[in-house]
Amino acid sequence: MEPVDHHIVSLVQSSDGIKRVVNEMDFFADDRSSKQHDKADDDVHHHHHVKTESEHHGADQDDDVNTGLNLLTTNTASEKSSVAGDGITSSQNLKEKQRVNQLADVRAELGRINAENQRLKLTLNQVNSNYYALQMHLVSLTQRHRNRIAESSEANTQMNRPIEEKTHGEGMAARQFMDLVQTETKAENDELSESSSEDRCQELSGSPGNTIVESMERRQKNNTSRNQREDTPEGLPHPAGWLSNKGPKFNTSKDNEQAQQTMAMIRKARVSVRARSEASMISDGCQWRKYGQKMAKGNPCPRAYYRCTMATGCPVRKQVQRCAEDRTILVTTYEGNHNHPLPPAAMAMASTTSAAASTLLSGSMPSADHGIMNSNIVPKGMLPGSPNLITLSASAPFPTVTLDLTHPPNQRPLHQLHPLSPNWPHNISSFPAHLLGHPIYNQSKLLGTYLSSQGNNELPVHLSQNQMQGHPMVDTAATAAAITADPNFTAALVAAITSIIGNSHRDNSGNNNSTTSRNTGDNNT
DNA sequence: CGCTTTTGACCTGCGC
DNA sequence: GCGCAGGTCAAAAGCG
DSSP states (O other), rough: OHHHHHHHHHHHHHOOOOOOOHHHHHHHHHHHHHHHOOOOOOOOHHHHHHHHHHHHHHHHHHEEEEEHHHHHHHHHHOOOOOOHOOOOHHHHOOOOOHHHHHHHHHHHHHHHHHHHHHHHHHHHHHHHHHHHHHHHHHHHHHHHHHHHHHHHHHHHHHHHHHHHHOOHHHHEEEEEHHHHHHHHHHHHHHHHHHHOHHHHHHTTTOOOOOOOHHHHHHHHHHHHTTTTOOOOOOOOOOOGGGGTTEEEESSHHHHHHHHHHHHHHHHTOEEEEEEEEEESSOSSSOOOOEEEEEEEEEOOOOOEEEEESSSSTTTOOEEEEEEEOOOTEEEEEESSOOSSSSOHHHHHHHHHHHHHHHHHTTTTTHHHHHHHOOOOBBBBBBTTTOTEEEEOOSSSSSSSEEEEEEETTTSGGGGTTOOOSSSHHHHGGSOGGGGTOHHHHHHHHHHHHHHHHHTOOOOOOOHHHHHHTOOOOOSTHHHHHHHHHHHHHHHHHHHHHEEEEEOSSSSTTTTTTTTTTTTTTTOOO
């Protein structure tokens, strides 16, 4: 650690230049030096600063001390003239010195903080570089690993299907949901296995998605491409799986019927976040327009309905309502998937939280599918060691991922989701350029693949409060503290997970988000 | 003037 | 069939 006083120079130099730095520093040197002449027995504090001042100025600035005096000689001279024999003036002079000392202390503190900030930035850049290199390596390794797993899991998936077809109710729904998640994993593996590494890189650079739902849709599309509804204006397959359980069936195949139902359910999947916030709505990087408000039963607080307005026809909606039991808790429920690239503010968290969802839904956690079948709100944490952080609900007609982030930052196990420790000091601003500005699920795939391969449910997340609010990244050092205490993070987290759960319309329904026909309110996600 | 919010009406699904 | 609750629409009002 560098000496504190050195940072004073460093701070001022970086802002104003050396010459002005000297002048500024001379302001105090002059003042104090003159006071030293006036009063022999200065207090220890004062003397300390004079000494340190001379130390960090160094020999190369000795000549400048006198030149700086010119700016302040008036006061100094007047002080000298007035001090002699005047007790009152002497006390004023003492106060003046104390103020100067305080100012010097503040400057020293600022300098020290600034220097530490610079040092952290350097460290951050180094770690980012290492992280990215490692990440790329892991992607390749993970790909091979998952290909092997896919081969072995294919048989199990097919064996489970007859049993599931006999199941009814929400248990069935949940099972289907999780099963499809698992099969999705295989589909993804198949797809990935067919693509070269270059293709994957290309995919990272813009091709939409590889989310669970999307891949399921692709598979379904392959199976039922000629049986899909064409009631959307563009002739694209109706997003619809939302309406599949009441609309005309696409074909008579039982598998396809089941697939339709499952797709509907998956599309209905929601992500709910509970976070403490005084604001009426937490910002998550997206633009929302309120289109309705209703009083929900059992809750005196109204429920507000928002839809994403970042792109025309974006089907993503969210509901915001305060918790009836604790009105400081804001419950935000996201539904649907964006049909547009997310802004960095939202994508930052999306890149990591979607990985959380990928891991969460990947079936890698053995207890997940059991819990989802048998409980309303699964009391089991989907992330080991974080029992209250993420839960899945199957009681609703659609699966819901619930993130309870209402615990205080120092109590909740949020670090397991985004360990902001030096282990993961990266942030969005230092992501490789080709990863920035791309659909979140690509990054989620990247990270999710990594996490799955590692058997690690911890998610590297590093977001700043500024990012959450759509502002440029300013300080990375303060990010960690900001995130853990920022409810915006939670909302962003939810948006990201929502994106990967329902992100299915980039390729086959990206344009079919016809604005708000009466019955498409639910099926456009 | 354009966008957003408000708010009552309307539609749909579901349980009885 | 009826009532209830959730969700959405759309006209009116508000706002910058």
